[in-house]
Amino acid sequence: MPWSTKELADLAGTSLRAVRHYESLGLLPSPPRRANGYKQYRIEHLVRLLRIRRLTGLGFPLDQVAIALDSPDESGTALVRLEEELSESITRLERTRDEVREILRLGITPDLPPELAPLAEAGEPVHGMRDLGIVVTHVLGPGILASLGSDFDGHPNPLDTELSRLPADAEADRRERLANDLIAALTRAPRESPVLASLERTLGASSREAIASAVDRLLNNAQVDVLRRVSAALQRDTQ
Amino acid sequence: MPWSTKELADLAGTSLRAVRHYESLGLLPSPPRRANGYKQYRIEHLVRLLRIRRLTGLGFPLDQVAIALDSPDESGTALVRLEEELSESITRLERTRDEVREILRLGITPDLPPELAPLAEAGEPVHGMRDLGIVVTHVLGPGILASLGSDFDGHPNPLDTELSRLPADAEADRRERLANDLIAALTRAPRESPVLASLERTLGASSREAIASAVDRLLNNAQVDVLRRVSAALQRDTQ
DNA sequence: TTGCTCCTCACGTCACGTGAGGTGGC
DNA sequence: TTGCTCCTCACGTCACGTGAGGTGGC
Secondary structure, three states: OEEEEEHHHHOOOHHHHHHHHHOOOOOOOOOOOOOOEEEOHHHHHHHHHHHHHHHHHOOHHHHHHHHHOOOOOOHHHHHHHHHHHHHHHHHHHHHHHHHHHHHHHOOOOOOOOOHHHHHHHHOOOOHHHHHHHHHHHHHHHHOOOHOOOOOOOOOHHHHHHHOOOOOOOOHHHHHHHHHHHHHHHHHHHHOOHHHHHHHHHOOHHHHHHHHHHHHHHHHHHHHHHHHHHHHHHHHHHHH | OOHHHHHHHHHOOOOOHHHHHHOOOOOOOOOEEEEOEEEOOHHHHHHHHHHHHHHHHHHOHHHHHHHHHOOHHHHHHHHHHHHHHHHHHHHHHHHHHHHHHHHHOOOOOOOOOOOHHHHHHHHHHHHHHHHHHHHHHHHHHOOOHHOOOOOOOOOOOOOHHHHHHOOOOOOOHHHHHHHHHHHHHHHHHHOOOHHHHHHHHOEEEEEEHHHHHHHHHHHHHHHHHHHHHHHHHHHHOOO
């Protein structure tokens, strides 16, 4: 007539270990035993176990379950908090699910912010620009690339591609030509310079340093040279 | 110029401990140290850390992160699986959130299935019927109460209330009257008897036993007596 | 005797959080 | 000297899962 631990677990649709766990926490009273030490559960234990399972199924942590079991009518605030937590989790998961779907749709790599993915496609062995992009988008926030004038809407800007592939020993006139093209492109885009300037003013010292370090160590001399010219021209522009 | 562990963590927007954790797993290479043992992180570490954070932010477990970092282009199947897991979690959480909202809306206690809540309201100290309900709804599935003819749509059926409050020493004619009323009510409800009968035929031995045990130990003699009469009448009806 | 069930430790999971205890830098 | 930072163990979290090692029941 009485049930073993396994039988009780099966009746309640849960596991042997869960039953023992609840018992060790005092959520479920220890049943009487037979002479050989086997436990004998009865209907009161099944009822209690079903109530525990119901509460854990709703998402109550076990310490809250202990409280709710003894005063089920006063669990109002706990329920409100639970609902809030559930809603938060749902919106968070929905956001990341949408992001994962977007990554799948575009067929891009998941380890970069999506704005940077086209850059990764552009040139395989050139990781300097990619890594610079990772640091800059993190420090300045995503969207910075758009405001820099690059049209990362599916295809990399040819100028960006050329910059990322610029060899360290590129000749002076090639550097100058690329710099001028970039300056022209950035100047045509109406929105970027003020954004950049205001961002730069509000940047903390450590962020500045991180970007400077990224530029210095991740790009080669020719690339840095080109970016310096661009930067100087834009700064003149803003003043 | 190089960064301490704390500085690196701050730059990446994560914790000291997370950085050390990634390092201990080999996700992040150990940086060179100064003479006193202090670690010196550089831009490569920041880039790596940001890529790790991006992947964990999407929900990748750390062992998958290790793989994805080294071959970011081949994480397609991992992404598909991730999307599926996210979707499953979302629907599961939505279901429980809706259930929690319903509990809040009705102002009922969370430790019972919602169909049983009105029963709990009916009589305070009478837990026998409540506990029987918990066992029966779990074993036979929710919805069984509806098919038993009780209209649990906001108010407890007066007959149920009377049954749950029936004292053990109720007199014979009171028992008979209540049994007849219940039989009449159940017979008027068009849908229940076949459901019950078919369920009973398909029940396993352990479930039968659980219900029998619940009836025997959670109800008093008078209540069991009334239910026996009702059961007998219904069984005659079905044949 | 063999196979199945029951029992009690006790470590493992996952991604870190949180001290403990000691030392270096200013 | 004091306060702050850095370091390395190492245990804690949460709700159990998963053996290990031993015994009882048929």
